[in-house]
Amino acid sequence: MEVFLQQLINGITLGSIYGLIAIGYTMVFGIIGMVNFSHGDVFMTSAFIALIFLLVLTTVFGMTSMILALIIVMVIAMVLTSLLSWAIERIAYRPLRGSFRLAPLISAIGMSIVLSNFVQVAQGPRNKPIPPMFSGGVTVMDSNNFAVTLSYKQIMIWVVTAVLLAAFWYIVQKTSLGRAQRACEQDRKMAALLGVNVDRTISLTFVMGAALAAVAGTLYLSYYGVVNFSDGFVPGVKAFTAAVLGGIGSLPGAVIGGLLIGLIETFWSGYFSIDYKDVAAFSILAIVLIFMPQGLLGRPEVEKV
Amino acid sequence: MAAEGTANKHGPDIAAAVKDALLSGLVALALFGPLVGLRTEQNIRNELAIQQRWGLVAAIVGTIVVGRFLLLTLVWPAMAARKQHQSTIPDTGPSTLRQAVSRWFAPASVVFLFLYPVLIVSALGFQGSLKWVDNFGIQILIYVMLGWGLNIVVGLAGLLDLGYVAFYAVGAYSYALLSSHFGLSFWILLPMAGIFAALWGIMLGFPVLRLRGDYLAIVTLAFGEIIRLVLINWRDFTNGSTGISSIPKVTLFGIKFDASPDGFAKMFDLPISSAYYKIFLYYLILLLALLTAFVTIRLRKLPVGRAWEALREDEIACRSLGINTTNTKLTAFALGAMFAGFAGSFFAARQGFVSPESFTFMESAIIVAIVVLGGMGSMVGVALAAVAMIGGTELLRELDFLKTIFGDNFDPSQFRMLIFGLAMVAVMIWKPRGFVSSRDPTIFLSEKKVISGSLVKEGHG
Numbered sequence: 143m144e145v146f147l148q149q150l151i152n153g154i155t156l157g158s159i160y161g162l163i164a165i166g167y168t169m170v171f172g173i174i175g176m177v178n179f180s181h182g183d184v185f186m187t188s189a190f191i192a193l194i195f196l197l198v199l200t201t202v203f204g205m206t207s208m209i210l211a212l213i214i215v216m217v218i219a220m221v222l223t224s225l226l227s228w229a230i231e232r233i234a235y236r237p238l239r240g241s242f243r244l245a246p247l248i249s250a251i252g253m254s255i256v257l258s259n260f261v262q263v264a265q266g267p268r269n270k271p272i273p274p275m276f277s278g279g280v281t282v283m284d285s286n287n288f289a290v291t292l293s294y295k296q297i298m299i300w301v302v303t304a305v306l307l308a309a310f311w312y313i314v315q316k317t318s319l320g321r322a323q324r325a326c327e328q329d330r331k332m333a334a335l336l337g338v339n340v341d342r343t344i345s346l347t348f349v350m351g352a353a354l355a356a357v358a359g360t361l362y363l364s365y366y367g368v369v370n371f372s373d374g375f376v377p378g379v380k381a382f383t384a385a386v387l388g389g390i391g392s393l394p395g396a397v398i399g400g401l402l403i404g405l406i407e408t409f410w411s412g413y414f415s416i417d418y419k420d421v422a423a424f425s426i427l428a429i430v431l432i433f434m435p436q437g438l439l440g441r442p443e444v445e446k447v
Numbered sequence: 448m449a450a451e452g453t454a455n456k457h458g459p460d461i462a463a464a465v466k467d468a469l470l471s472g473l474v475a476l477a478l479f480g481p482l483v484g485l486r487t488e489q490n491i492r493n494e495l496a497i498q499q500r501w502g503l504v505a506a507i508v509g510t511i512v513v514g515r516f517l518l519l520t521l522v523w524p525a526m527a528a529r530k531q532h533q534s535t536i537p538d539t540g541p542s543t544l545r546q547a548v549s550r551w552f553a554p555a556s557v558v559f560l561f562l563y564p565v566l567i568v569s570a571l572g573f574q575g576s577l578k579w580v581d582n583f584g585i586q587i588l589i590y591v592m593l594g595w596g597l598n599i600v601v602g603l604a605g606l607l608d609l610g611y612v613a614f615y616a617v618g619a620y621s622y623a624l625l626s627s628h629f630g631l632s633f634w635i636l637l638p639m640a641g642i643f644a645a646l647w648g649i650m651l652g653f654p655v656l657r658l659r660g661d662y663l664a665i666v667t668l669a670f671g672e673i674i675r676l677v678l679i680n681w682r683d684f685t686n687g688s689t690g691i692s693s694i695p696k697v698t699l700f701g702i703k704f705d706a707s708p709d710g711f712a713k714m715f716d717l718p719i720s721s722a723y724y725k726i727f728l729y730y731l732i733l734l735l736a737l738l739t740a741f742v743t744i745r746l747r748k749l750p751v752g753r754a755w756e757a758l759r760e761d762e763i764a765c766r767s768l769g770i771n772t773t774n775t776k777l778t779a780f781a782l783g784a785m786f787a788g789f790a791g792s793f794f795a796a797r798q799g800f801v802s803p804e805s806f807t808f809m810e811s812a813i814i815v816a817i818v819v820l821g822g823m824g825s826m827v828g829v830a831l832a833a834v835a836m837i838g839g840t841e842l843l844r845e846l847d848f849l850k851t852i853f854g855d856n857f858d859p860s861q862f863r864m865l866i867f868g869l870a871m872v873a874v875m876i877w878k879p880r881g882f883v884s885s886r887d888p889t890i891f892l893s894e895k896k897v898i899s900g901s902l903v904k905e906g907h908g
Binding site: 177 | 474477478481482483485486487488489493494495496497605607609654655657658660661662664665666668669670672673676677679680808809812815816819861862864865867868869870871872875876879
């Protein structure tokens with residue numbers, strides 16, 4: 143029971159991070175029907191941006207309040223990562239609308255390789271550890287010499303994720319931007335005829351996805367305390383799995399999928415074997431795509447000529 | 448802002464270009480500033496410290512501003528003018544020179560490839576030839592073969608396979624395990640490795656047949672990663688990430704390439720050298736690659752090859768016309784996998800060592816990049832792309848003079864994947880049909896016509 147509870151806490155924490163990344167995949171897929179393969183590396187780059195500004199704040203400016211530093215870093219990472227994603231969309235994806243079917247995906251794979259190798263060249267191939275930002279936590283349950291703890295970091299991740307998802311939900315459901323987005327998702331041509339600026343809406347979709355990925359990147363950095371240039375690939379594929387599991391194109395689906403993937407991964411490593419945890423995630427991706435391609439909350443896709 | 452004021456006198460076009468260039472510069476500064484300008488380095492106490500490199504940032508941003516400005520004012524207008532000029536003159540087909548080049552290029556390069564080791568040895572002697580035959584010859588030919596194998600799947604059948612390296616791994620491990628456990632010879636295991644890989648191709652291909660383009664790509668990626676992770680973690684069987692070493696070498700009709708009394712050198716009374724084995728391997732991989740090319744070229748003219756290309760252009764139309772898409776896709780998967788299996792067993796025999804490290808996603812990405820850059824479907828294009836990318840990588844290692852320019856810590860080979868990725872994006876934007884585009888439909892009805900299909904959107908068939 144204690145182990146189960148602890149795994150549940152860890153799983154939800156991990157799942158929140160996957161969910162935040164998964165939204166970027168699901169929104170872009172919903173609006174232009176493209177797997178944004180470079181999104182995982184955008185996430186990794188955001189973690190590096192957070193790392194750099196955290197170091198600048200703590201060592202150069204001598205900031206001591208960790209909470210304040212983290213908030214500033216998160217905002218900077220969100221802004222710069224959005225800019226990065228905007229630039230990538232402009233350079234690598236926008237010219238390819240109307241090109242052949244696989245062109246955007248190939249371009250995205252190229253961009254993913256560029257990002258991870260650029261960070262490797264610019265920041266070096268080593269792991270980048272940071273000193274623990276804050277430690278301690280709440281003991282939820284203590285019996286049989288096994289204390290179930292909910293650390294402050296985990297609480298922070300839960301709270302930040304919940305707040306941002308609520309804000310995000312509000313934007314998509316209640317603002318004119320969200321309405322334009324949903325209109326483009328249903329019928330891009332019709333939306334354009336009715337005066338929606340489609341290019342701008344698509345750009346903003348990339349920006350929003352990247353901003354959430356930047357939050358995930360900052361949280362990832364503060365939770366694990368280490369980041370490496372190759373950290374984009376596996377979380378990226380797992381978040382994509384989450385998006386597919388929840389039903390690609392569906393926003394609540396992405397969050398639910400993220401939580402499920404996080405839980406499956408932690409329970410798998412807790413109860414079966416930690417070596418095969420990535421195999422479990424990749425197998426879920428394959429199984430879901432083959433047997434349930436519409437996912438949990440997605441609409442079945444009808445193939446049209 | 449002063450720059451904009453002076454630029455205004457030359458016309459509104461330049462002013463807009465300056466503004467655009469400055470804006471790109473600002474974006475570049477925001478993106479490259481922190482990531483390049485503030486490098487995090489571990490100091491002696493294992494703490495991260497910031498190292499500032501603003502000169503580098505200034506150089507990058509400057510290049511981008513100037514490059515963007517030139518692109519807007521010179522390159523794009525010139526390209527647009529050329530395009531307009533071209534569309535006014537009627538298309539008379541390629542010139543006789545170009546026809547002759549495309550007619551004779553492939554046979555000439557095959558002859559050159561057969562003569563290559565002879566030329567190298569006569570120029571540099573046996574010892575000097577080692578690097579050129581091994582690093583440039585064999586290494587490039589492995590990728591040419593892998594590119595041609597993947598070309599069947601991606602270029603002809605239009606199925607983007609991101610886990611191709613898994614079949615390469617199956618071939619390599621088949622040879623490594625069966626030869627070191629059962630002592631079977633390379634010549635028995637080469638076809639077996641191909642068959643194993645083809646079976647895996649069918650096994651992995653079967654469930655993913657119903658998926659559309661990008662889903663298929665992601666699932667093949669997942670399969671590729673699963674196979675690699677199993678190779679790492681199934682330690683009893685594969686020896687984990689340590690890999691399998693001392694894999695037996697290839698023999699020529701039972702003759703070993705070593706210094707023993709019945710070895711190759713003694714038998715023909717030649718001085719002992721490792722170059723013979725390398726040259727032998729070179730011809731072996733050359734023949735394997737040519738076999739791949741031969742089979743592909745012949746298959747393209749058979750119903751199954753036609754069906755592949757039809758499938759690539761329009762799957763729904765294919766199904767409506769009664770083509771069995773399941774079989775068509777499976778044959779493409781199986782054949783592509785089989786050639787990867789051949790290449791894999793050759794790789795294991797050549798290295799004498801295999802480990803999961805050689806079969807990462809990056810390796811798949813390199814092979815996909817080669818096929819994409821060469822122009823999906825074009826054999827010559829894929830071969831040229833492999834020569835350019837793999838040969839280019841090897842050349843980067845040789846470029847010592849760059850160190851004198853950029854300092855001693857400069858390692859050009861670390862930029863190789865960066866260049867690969869940039870090239871993939873650039874090719875998709877400028878020439879989606881690859882550098883050597885030969886995407887003509889293989890059959891015509893009496894004359895060339897504009898053909899449909901999303902793949903050939905940018906031109907005429």
